[in-house]
Amino acid sequence: MTNDAPTGTAQSPTDRFRSRLLEPTLESARAIPFYERHWKGRDLNLDELPTVTKRQLLDNLASTLRPGAVPANVGHSTGTTGRPFFRVRGREEIKAYSEYLRSVRTATAARSGVPVPPMLQISGAPITIHGSVLPVETDDMRLAVDLFSAEGLAATVDLLTSPSLDLLTEGFQRVLSASPGGAVLLTQELDRRGMPTRELGIEAISVYNSALLPRQRSLLRRHWDARLVERFSLSEVLGGATLCYECGHYHLDPVVVPEVLDLDRDEPAADVGELVLTELHPFSQVQPMIRYRTGDLVRRTRSVCLPHELTFDYVGRARAGVFWGGELVLGEIEVLEAVEGIPGLAHAPVGEEREPVGAPLISLRPETRGDELVLVEARVEVVTSHEPGGAQNVLDQVHERLTQLLAERAKDGIPLRVVPAAS
Structure with missing residues (x-):
């Protein structure tokens, strides 16, 4: 067995x-x-x-x-x-x-x-x-x-x-x-x-x-x-x-x-x-x-x-994982944990209100550009009604945290970078 x-x-x-x-x-x-x-x-x-x-x-x-x-x-x-x-x-x-x-x-x-x-x-x-x-x-x-x-x-x-x-x-x-x-x-x-x-x-x-x-x-x-x-x-x-x-x-x-x-x-x-x-x-x-x-x-x-x-x-759903050369670079859960709690970042709506109780609403799209793996912030939903600086401030914080996360992988010699989402 x-x-x-x-x-x-x-x-x-x-x-x-x-x-x-x-x-x-x-x-x-x-x-x-x-x-x-x-x-x-x-x-x-x-x-x-x-x-x-x-x-x-x-x-x-x-x-x-x-x-x-x-x-x-x-x-x-x-x-x-x-x-x-x-x-x-x-x-x-x-x-x-x-x-x-x-x-x-x-x-x-x-x-x-x-x-x-x-x-x-x-x-x-x-x-x-x-x-x-x-x-x-x-x-x-x-x-x-x-x-x-x-x-x-x-x-x-x-x-x-x-x-x-x-x-x-x-x-x-x-x-x-x-x-x-x-x-x-x-x-x-x-x-x-x-x-x-x-x-x-x-x-x-x-x-x-x-x-x-x-x-x-x-x-x-x-x-x-x-x-x-x-x-x-x-x-x-x-x-x-x-x-x-x-x-x-x-x-x-x-x-x-x-x-x-x-x-x-x-x-x-x-x-x-x-x-x-x-x-x-x-x-x-x-x-x-x-x-x-x-x-x-x-x-x-x-x-x-x-x-x-x-x-x-548990790493996350396979469809949400980011791979390079057949190896996992980023798992779904570590991405969600990295951006969880950013003020103004939308989380999965639960019930009649958009309470921040679900997972952050973000997804990445990996692209190969030459000899580099580029992660595009393909979907980042923002709620800005009470946040100073508006949507761009939220997007900047998301980008900063993801860049920090990727920096840990770069130590392993993986050529990575992340492209900010558009506001």
Whole structure:
């Protein structure tokens, strides 16, 4: 089995779990028309099977489904990278995943000697962004709330402080599950009202959908006395990874087999590459993802927490990376972090107001000019209503920070420069 773990090391319990499920995963997937064609003439060795992309699956959607399967849940991806992709799941795999989650909770309680209470998941994920929610069968409850409009935020705060909710959910631990923007908007609404966050009784905040930028993380930690959980996940794939604050790297869930491959070859990447995931049977049966190219760039790391397993740092979307000579020069996240918080720079609009809670609205266009890589500030959106000096001052600050970022790369002998955006 391939999982890109450090060579010469013993398998971890997680890898043994994956190894046990991998063979039935591949045998089961071979009965699906798409994989039957895609793997024709290949042995069922994961390392030697071709990867799949979202476009391939979209173009062959009907043949990616198990013949005769009865769907129990249909979700969809966001469509941010193209056409939305529909995910179909069956009753048996939902049951298997539910039993797995219950077993993890039972094992956690046994190790700690403390019972794990059921969870009230306060979900700020609008259906239009993340498709339907997988209806796992646990003792938890899910409460859908609106964090993306002024009226919705006000109603959410009133709902979460209602004595009726306390009565109905006594004995449940409260977890806020939201995108970075949604979590920040709720925080800002509570601050505007002068209401302490502890009045909501939230014990943990789980953020997903996009990586927290430093200012967002700082704001949440400053205002909340709650455990912060940063998740990497995709709407197309079951499972994901969690950022570990001990080692600073992402730890992957056991229900997927991870790989880090070159962008243009099905070969392991030495450092930065595309994250490739395989869902395991029985948690994925009707429409399994086998060696699915996620479109996300990660940097493989070695963790003191999990020395025998693959861990990673998130670099950003592959389409937003800047490459030179086949090597990554700039990743999406480091560009966003470099310009985050510049006064007057527009951030992704969330809700009815253009609150600075999303990612900075900037993109770069790499161009090769002779023997030099030139980064053109192709898109820099500016809000200048309260900023002295107007748009040009904002653009100058963006250019200065990007030039500083590129100066670090120039030390490696990469001929780089950045061209300012027009005001």
